[in-house]
Amino acid sequence: MTTHPTVAWIGLGAMGAPMALTTARAGMTVTAFDVSPASLDAVSEHITAAASAQDAARGADVVAVMVATGAQLDSVLFGEGGIGEVLTPDSVVLVMATVGPAAIEDAVRRLEPLGVRVVDAPVSGGVARAGTGDLLMMVSGVPEAVAAVQPLLDAMASNAPVVGDAPGDGQRFKIVNQLLCGVHIAAAGEALALADSMGLDRAQVHEVLGTGAAASFMFGDRGGRMVAEAFDDVRSALDIFVKDMGLVGEAARTVHQETPLASTAEQLYLRGHRAGLSRKDDSVVYRILRADA
Amino acid sequence: MTTHPTVAWIGLGAMGAPMALTTARAGMTVTAFDVSPASLDAVSEHITAAASAQDAARGADVVAVMVATGAQLDSVLFGEGGIGEVLTPDSVVLVMATVGPAAIEDAVRRLEPLGVRVVDAPVSGGVARAGTGDLLMMVSGVPEAVAAVQPLLDAMASNAPVVGDAPGDGQRFKIVNQLLCGVHIAAAGEALALADSMGLDRAQVHEVLGTGAAASFMFGDRGGRMVAEAFDDVRSALDIFVKDMGLVGEAARTVHQETPLASTAEQLYLRGHRAGLSRKDDSVVYRILRADA
Structure with missing residues (x-):
C-alpha cells in the first residue's frame, strides 16, 4: 500500500x-456509491x-463506510450485492458510522476469515467540521490496519486518538461521548423549561449561565437554539439521539x-x-418539556 | 447611605x-458574627x-448573610436573639446563601413591615473565586435596595447581573444553575463509570472528550477528580448537592x-x-455508580 491508498x-x-x-x-482517489443518485451527482x-457498492469496493485498499445504522452496515457488507464478496485480503474496512460495538464485532467476526481487517473510527463534530477536516475520530484497530487508513484520518480529523486495539473500542468511546451529549442536551432543555416556568x-439564563460552573458545550450550542425556538433549523435531527441513546x-x-x-x-x-x-x-x-407551550 | 455602607x-x-x-x-467596615469563635479569630x-448576631447587626446599613440552609437563615432573622429585633428601617438584608425562593419570600413577608428590604444574591464560583472577588452573583431586589448593596457586589463578584425585581428571583436563577451543575456532575460520573465498565x-476518555461536543465545566473539573479518585480532597461536599437538588x-x-x-x-x-x-x-x-469498586 502506498501513502495514497485507493x-x-x-x-x-x-x-x-x-x-x-x-x-x-x-489527494486520494475516491470511488463512491450511495443509494441516492443525487448524492453521487x-x-x-x-x-x-x-454503479454499485461492489463496483466501488473492487480493488480498493480502503473501503470507508459512513452509513446511518448498524442494519445498513450489515446490508452493505453482507446483504445482497454486499461488498464482503469482492473484498481482497489485506484490504481494510473503515467504519465511521455510529453503530455500537456489537455491530463492529459482528463485522470483524465475518470479515477476518477473508483476511479483511476492520478499523472502527466513529466521528464527532458535525457537518461544518466535517467540511474542514476538523473532526474528532475515535480510532480502534490493530496497528497495521490503523496505519493503512492513517491518510484518511489525517484528511478528515484534527484529532484522531487511537483508543484501543480491538475494533469496537472506538464505538465504546463514542458511546461515552453520546451519553454526555445526549444528557447535556436534555439537561439544557430541562433547565430552560424550568427557567420559563419560574x-x-x-x-x-442562557447568557449568564453559559460561561460558569453550569456551562456545557451543549448548553451553549443547543441552548441558543432553544432560546430562539429554532427547531426547524435542523443541524442535528432528534432521531439521531433516539438511535444513539438506544446504543448507549x-x-x-x-x-x-x-x-x-x-x-x-x-x-x-x-x-x-x-x-x-x-x-x-x-x-x-426543550419544547417536549414544556407541554403547555 | 454613603458609598461605603457599614x-x-x-x-x-x-x-x-x-x-x-x-x-x-x-474598604468597608465589617463586623461579623459566627457560631464558631475560631471562624471569627x-x-x-x-x-x-x-458577641452576637444582634450586636453585629445593630446600626448596620447592610446585613450580609452567608449561612448554609434556609433553617439557619430563619434562625438568624427570627430565632432567639434574631436580628429582626434590631434592624432599623431602610437597612438591607443581603442573603447570599442558597436557600431557595420560598425561604426568601418568607423573610420578605416578615421584614417588610419593619421597613427592612431584602436583596437576594446567591453565588456561584467556589472558594478560590470567593477569595479573589470573582464570583458570579445572581441578584434580585428593588432597584434602591440593590443600589445600597452594590459596593458589596462590586467587591465580591466579577459578574453580578440583576435577574429580577422580586427577591427570590436570584434564588430561582441559582436553582437553574444548580440543576445544570448537579446533573452535569452526575453525568460525568456516569460517563466515566461506563467507560470503566467497558x-x-x-x-x-476524560482528556479526549473534555474539549469537544461532550464537554462541560463539570466534566472537566469534577471529571479530573473522578479519574484521580481524589474523593477525600474535598472542594465541595456531596451534601451540598443533597441540599441543592432538594431545592431544585x-x-x-x-x-x-x-x-x-x-x-x-x-x-x-x-x-x-x-x-x-x-x-x-x-x-x-462516580464511585456511587461503581458499586463494585
Whole structure:
C-alpha cells in the first residue's frame, strides 16, 4: 500500500459527503456509491461514481463506510450485492458510522476469515467540521490496519486518538461521548423549561449561565437554539439521539452498568419521536418539556 | 447611605469567610458574627468580631448573610436573639446563601413591615473565586435596595447581573444553575463509570472528550477528580448537592414543571448520603455508580 491508498466510499449523507470530499481533496482517489443518485451527482467534480457498492469496493485498499445504522452496515457488507464478496485480503474496512460495538464485532467476526481487517473510527463534530477536516475520530484497530487508513484520518480529523486495539473500542468511546451529549442536551432543555416556568428570562439564563460552573458545550450550542425556538433549523435531527441513546443503553446493559441519567434522557427523546418531532432539531427536547407551550 | 455602607456579616464558613474578607479589603467596615469563635479569630486582622448576631447587626446599613440552609437563615432573622429585633428601617438584608425562593419570600413577608428590604444574591464560583472577588452573583431586589448593596457586589463578584425585581428571583436563577451543575456532575460520573465498565482508559476518555461536543465545566473539573479518585480532597461536599437538588425539586414542584434528569440525579446524591459519603467531595458520585469498586 502506498501513502495514497485507493478509497471506496459507501454513504454520502449529511456527514459522509463532506468527509468524502475532504478525503478526495487530500489527494486520494475516491470511488463512491450511495443509494441516492443525487448524492453521487453532488460530489461528481471530485469523486467517481460507481454503479454499485461492489463496483466501488473492487480493488480498493480502503473501503470507508459512513452509513446511518448498524442494519445498513450489515446490508452493505453482507446483504445482497454486499461488498464482503469482492473484498481482497489485506484490504481494510473503515467504519465511521455510529453503530455500537456489537455491530463492529459482528463485522470483524465475518470479515477476518477473508483476511479483511476492520478499523472502527466513529466521528464527532458535525457537518461544518466535517467540511474542514476538523473532526474528532475515535480510532480502534490493530496497528497495521490503523496505519493503512492513517491518510484518511489525517484528511478528515484534527484529532484522531487511537483508543484501543480491538475494533469496537472506538464505538465504546463514542458511546461515552453520546451519553454526555445526549444528557447535556436534555439537561439544557430541562433547565430552560424550568427557567420559563419560574418566570425567568430564559435568554438571560442562557447568557449568564453559559460561561460558569453550569456551562456545557451543549448548553451553549443547543441552548441558543432553544432560546430562539429554532427547531426547524435542523443541524442535528432528534432521531439521531433516539438511535444513539438506544446504543448507549445497549452498551451499558451488555456490561451491566447502570446509567440512570442516560436512561432518563432516552425517554425524553423517545417521547419526542412519538410526538412526531423526529425530524426537528434535537434542541426541540426543550419544547417536549414544556407541554403547555 | 454613603458609598461605603457599614456591614454586618453573619456566617464565616468556607465561602463566607473569603467573601467577608474581600468586602473588608474593598474598604468597608465589617463586623461579623459566627457560631464558631475560631471562624471569627481567623479573620480578626480585617474584621471586628461581635458577641452576637444582634450586636453585629445593630446600626448596620447592610446585613450580609452567608449561612448554609434556609433553617439557619430563619434562625438568624427570627430565632432567639434574631436580628429582626434590631434592624432599623431602610437597612438591607443581603442573603447570599442558597436557600431557595420560598425561604426568601418568607423573610420578605416578615421584614417588610419593619421597613427592612431584602436583596437576594446567591453565588456561584467556589472558594478560590470567593477569595479573589470573582464570583458570579445572581441578584434580585428593588432597584434602591440593590443600589445600597452594590459596593458589596462590586467587591465580591466579577459578574453580578440583576435577574429580577422580586427577591427570590436570584434564588430561582441559582436553582437553574444548580440543576445544570448537579446533573452535569452526575453525568460525568456516569460517563466515566461506563467507560470503566467497558474497559476503556478513563483518563483518556476524560482528556479526549473534555474539549469537544461532550464537554462541560463539570466534566472537566469534577471529571479530573473522578479519574484521580481524589474523593477525600474535598472542594465541595456531596451534601451540598443533597441540599441543592432538594431545592431544585421543591422549586420545580411549586411551578408544576417536570425535571426528570434533576430528579434522577437527586437520587444518586441521596444514595451517596445514605452510604456515608456526605462529607466526601461531590465527585464521589462516580464511585456511587461503581458499586463494585
